[in-house]
Amino acid sequence: xxxxxxxxxxxxxxxxxxxxxxxxxxxxxxxxxxxxxxxxxxxxxxxxxxxxxxxxxxxxxxxxxxxxxxxxxxxxxxxxxxxxxxxxxxx
Amino acid sequence: xxxxxxxxxxxxxxxxxxxxxxxxxxxxxxxxxxxxxxxxxxxxxxxxxxxxxxxxxxxxxxxxxxxxxxxxxxxxxxxxxxxxxxxxxxxxxxxxxxxxxxxxxxxxxxxxxxxxxxxxxxxxxxxxxxxxxxxxxxxxxxxxxxxxxxxxxxxxxxxxxxxxxxxxxxxxxxxxxxxxxxxxxxxxxxxxxxxxxxxxxxxxxxxxxxxxxxxxxxxxxxxxxxxxxxxxxxxxxxxxxxxxxxxxxxxxxxxxxxxxxxxxxxxxxxxxxxxxxxxxxxxxxxxxxxxxxxxxxxxxxxxxxxxxxxxxxxxxxxxxxxxxxxxxxxxxxxxxxxxxxxxxxxxxxxxxxxxxxxxxxxxxxxxxxxxxxxxxxxxxxxxxxxxxxxxxxxxxxxxxxxxxxxxxxxxxxxxxxxxxxxxxxxxxx
Numbered sequence: 001x002x003x004x005x006x007x008x009x010x011x012x013x014x015x016x017x018x019x020x021x022x023x024x025x026x027x028x029x030x031x032x033x034x035x036x037x038x039x040x041x042x043x044x045x046x047x048x049x050x051x052x053x054x055x056x057x058x059x060x061x062x063x064x065x066x067x068x069x070x071x072x073x074x075x076x077x078x079x080x081x082x083x084x085x086x087x088x089x090x091x
Numbered sequence: 092x093x094x095x096x097x098x099x100x101x102x103x104x105x106x107x108x109x110x111x112x113x114x115x116x117x118x119x120x121x122x123x124x125x126x127x128x129x130x131x132x133x134x135x136x137x138x139x140x141x142x143x144x145x146x147x148x149x150x151x152x153x154x155x156x157x158x159x160x161x162x163x164x165x166x167x168x169x170x171x172x173x174x175x176x177x178x179x180x181x182x183x184x185x186x187x188x189x190x191x192x193x194x195x196x197x198x199x200x201x202x203x204x205x206x207x208x209x210x211x212x213x214x215x216x217x218x219x220x221x222x223x224x225x226x227x228x229x230x231x232x233x234x235x236x237x238x239x240x241x242x243x244x245x246x247x248x249x250x251x252x253x254x255x256x257x258x259x260x261x262x263x264x265x266x267x268x269x270x271x272x273x274x275x276x277x278x279x280x281x282x283x284x285x286x287x288x289x290x291x292x293x294x295x296x297x298x299x300x301x302x303x304x305x306x307x308x309x310x311x312x313x314x315x316x317x318x319x320x321x322x323x324x325x326x327x328x329x330x331x332x333x334x335x336x337x338x339x340x341x342x343x344x345x346x347x348x349x350x351x352x353x354x355x356x357x358x359x360x361x362x363x364x365x366x367x368x369x370x371x372x373x374x375x376x377x378x379x380x381x382x383x384x385x386x387x388x389x390x391x392x393x394x395x396x397x398x399x400x401x402x403x404x405x406x407x408x409x410x411x412x413x414x415x416x417x418x419x420x421x422x423x424x425x426x427x428x429x430x431x432x433x434x435x436x437x438x439x440x441x442x443x444x445x446x447x448x449x450x451x452x453x454x455x456x457x458x459x460x461x462x463x464x465x466x467x468x469x470x471x472x473x474x475x476x477x478x479x480x481x482x483x484x485x486x487x488x489x490x491x492x493x494x495x496x497x498x499x500x501x502x503x504x505x506x507x508x509x510x511x512x513x514x515x516x517x518x519x520x
Binding site (some may be wrong): 008010021041045063085086088091 | 141298314
């Protein structure tokens with residue numbers, strides 16, 4: 001399944017400055033693996049050594065914070081919009 | 092850290108021009124609060140290694156009480172402790188700060204406290220503490236060459252950004268949840284600029300702003316891409332409290348928690364004052380206050396967790412309605428380290444807090460102030476606050492912005508005809 005991933009500025013050095021890229025996968029975890037194969041190094045910026053979402057990274061699947069759904073197991077249907085966003089904004 | 096980390100990271104949020112010499116006063120670098128990685132001063136807010144928040148690193152020169160006391164009656168008297176240029180007071184801005192510290196003897200007596208002060212930040216230009224942080228963010232935005240001043244906001248920040256942009260002659264763009272109090276909407280729109288009401292809660296607005304900040308390279312979102320500078324403005328609350336107490340630290344402080352930035356920066360300010368020898372290093376406890384309807388930090392504190400689990404906010408305290416607080420983990424660190432706590436209060440307790448402060452001290456707080464006063468009361472009742480220790484409670488906004496919270500609770504004592512007999516009959520005398 002192909003999804004669209006919005007990339008924050010902080011990670012665009014991995015994506016050749018592209019702000020939006022395509023990836024494949026039926027779950028968020030699979031999508032992140034797909035990103036890693038296209039843009040090596042990006043996965044470790046988003047996921048820690050234990051395979052969990054990093055503390056200061058928010059990921060939204062179809063506008064919903066995955067911490068409110070199934071985390072990295074959140075399904076990513078065909079055409080889903082995903083956003084990766086640094087968590088340290090706001091207030 | 093990954094070995095594939097880039098050697099040089101160029102954020103496309105960077106505005107065009109290079110800052111002038113001395114643009115950031117004593118500030119020297121940006122430092123990741125999580126992993127300690129340093130980078131140059133610029134429009135960056137998240138660590139390129141671990142996504143952790145960036146903070147300002149300083150090289151303070153000698154700063155004396157006399158120097159500060161000779162400064163203007165605004166936050167700029169502390170310019171040598173902020174990331175702003177030496178000439179900051181001469182550049183058009185809203186000149187916030189130096190608000191009153193009110194000795195709250197009546198409220199203290201009613202609650203059974205020996206000594207209580209209210210730091211009343213409703214006296215700022217747009218009637219909330221947000222003028223402080225925006226003034227510092229505006230200074231950074233100018234020095235970094237941004238042309239638009241923007242923010243996602245729960246209301247008070249929108250007011251402050253809209254006013255500061257107008258004063259600075261910049262375009263302002265403020266983004267708010269569409270269900271905000273009418274007073275906060277109008278008190279933003281009146282300054283001109285763009286006001287965008289977003290169908291969603293604050294966390295939705297914040298997400299959208301973060302996405303926009305990555306695309307609009309001329310926009311300084313005060314609490315996103317210039318957040319390290321912005322956040323430093325909250326230190327001035329702590330500086331002022333210490334100076335107004337006669338250059339000493341209070342023993343206990345109760346501070347509202349939305350993102351948690353203010354609480355952590357007050358802690359930082361006390362530490363800097365002590366390090367620089369401006370106050371004696373005396374112990375203090377910092378307490379956080381939340382509305383139960385949006386209490387992710389309080390819940391984590393009570394559960395003994397280090398991680399703050401996001402919630403969907405549902406409270407009348409809209410200015411504190413941040414379900415995914417960026418500085419939540421650091422609030423836990425500060426309150427635990429100092430021996431404080433984080434507590435939360437119900438909607439009725441918030442309303443009671445507003446009327447209690449108004450009735451006893453003549454200070455009309457917005458809902459966030461109601462949260463803080465109600466939390467003060469609750470912490471005393473449950474024994475977490477020492478009634479014999481000198482305590483400061485923060486009122487961060489004006490009650491005129493959140494009139495709905497008390498409508499139906501207060502109103503005319505009587506409605507009478509314009510005759511003396513009617514007055515007597517009403518039993519007012």
